[in-house]
Amino acid sequence: MLIPWLGLVAFIVVSLTIDLRGHGGRPMTPRNALIWSIVWTGLGAAFAILLLVFDSGEAAGEYLSGFLIEKSLSLDNLFVFAILFSFLQVPDSQRLKVLVWGIAGAIVLRTIFILVGAAALDAFHATTYVLGALLAFTAIRIAKSGGEEMDPERTLIMRWLRRLLPLSREYDGDKLFTIENGKRLATPLFAALALVAAFDVMFAIDSIPAIFAITRDTYIVFAANAFSLLGMVSLYFLLDGLLDRFRYLHYGLAVILGFVAAKLLLVDVWHPSNGLSLGVIALALAGAALASMIVERREARLAAERAAAESAPVPTVVGAPEEIDRPQS
Structure with missing residues (x-):
């Protein structure tokens, strides 16, 4: 059983290296992002x-x-990552590095969660x-939640981070630490890296119990987490800038989690x-995406109709010509 674990871990390390080095540390173009999304999926x-x-x-x-x-x-993580990068004003040139290293740290922390969760489930059925x-x-x-945006400054993680470490307000290239005065x-950049990993672990608190409802095999649980x-x-x-269009994604995720909760209970x-x-997952995601697309197109059509109505010329009423006063003879 050791060989499958070693093989999977080796594949993950190589894959993360490709993600970090294979693109020269630069953000992906939409075309490359689409290709790599298809490859990894x-x-x-x-x-x-x-x-x-x-x-x-x-x-x-x-x-x-x-x-x-x-x-x-x-997918829900991506909303949070987009907000974090905007809040911390992470330069485009550094976002790839933050994502790769943050995900690498999250895989390690999730592995600990998986092993602890499996042990707890084996020891206590009530878990x-x-x-x-x-x-x-x-x-x-x-x-x-209605898909409302998160304010990173108000999160407990950000407050803890500010207490534990003095943070600089300026970036220093790709350095995680700098000297000021x-x-x-x-x-x-360090704050962004720490927050990406931390928030991913927070999402794992929801997602790992979900997969334990499917299987108790730690190898399968780990593999599903790693590949995702x-x-x-x-x-x-690929989705940066388009995430706000998936306005009903949270309802689809709620249906999936509700179904999995029922399986556990x-x-x-x-x-x-x-x-x-598989059917419930596929239908929930497809329904959320379809509803988002329908509402998006309807709002776009209504906006176009309003714009056309506002720009249309005001019709003038043509009446009978006024009689011209003529001098009386």
Whole structure:
């Protein structure tokens, strides 16, 4: 069992290196981002074939369901990353590095979460109900949020970071620390890196219990998390600037988390198939995307009609010509 773990970890390290070095440290163009998004998603889906060949169809189905859950929930991370980069004014030239290193740190921290979670589930059956209740609460919170934007300055993580480390207000190239007036300060680049990793771990508190509802196999859980995170770099550059159009994504995520919460809370009496899980995930995401597109197009059409109405010339009423007064003879 050690060889599959070593092989997967080696692949992840090589993949992150390609993401960081293969693009020369520069932001991806939309075309490259699209190509790499397809590549990473394809590789993530293809891993199910390896499990099918070397393990079983059940393992492949569990992985594919978990991969789709993690991939869909990772979309929410992209909203947060976009807000963080705007808030901290991260230069475009540094965003790729922050994403890659932040995701690398998140993979390590998620691995710890996975191992601890698996041990807790094995030791205490009641942990399943706790995780189910957590996911149900999260689903309700997401549905009621209305997709509102987060203010990074008001987050507990940012307040802790400011207390632990004195932060510089200026960037110093690609340095994480700088010297100002003889004092060693963390740069905003360090803050961005720490926040990307921290917020991803916060999302993991929701997503990892979700995949544990699909399978208890730690290898499959780890693989689904790793492959979903590998594609986030290219997906960010692909969707950057377009994320605000997915206005109903949070409802789709709430449906997915609600379904998974039900699986955990009813684990002793209800055992839905992997096919049903895949269907619910696909329908929730497709429905959220379709609803967003319909509303987006309707608002664009109404805006165009209003603009046309405002720019149209005001018609003049043509009446009978006034009689010309003639002098009386």
